[in-house]
Amino acid sequence: MERPKKTVRGFTVSRRCDDCGAKITIAIDEGDKCTLKCSQCGKEYRFYYKS
Numbered sequence: 463m464e465r466p467k468k469t470v471r472g473f474t475v476s477r478r479c480d481d482c483g484a485k486i487t488i489a490i491d492e493g494d495k496c497t498l499k500c501s502q503c504g505k506e507y508r509f510y511y512k513s
């Protein structure tokens with residue numbers, strides 16, 4: 463089993479795409495903000511960390 467991916471801040475990416483249910487991978491990880499992208503349909507999910 464593949465280990466869940468984590469962002470710089472330690473956020474574990476384990477969710478799936480709302481549209482197609484495919485795995486979401488980390489596209490951009492800049493610490494305070496990261497962009498997750500569906501590996502199948504390309505839908506992007508943005509996350510921001512508040513300090």
Ligand SMILES: [Zn+2]
Binds near residue numbers: 483484501502503504
């Ligand atoms: Zn998708």
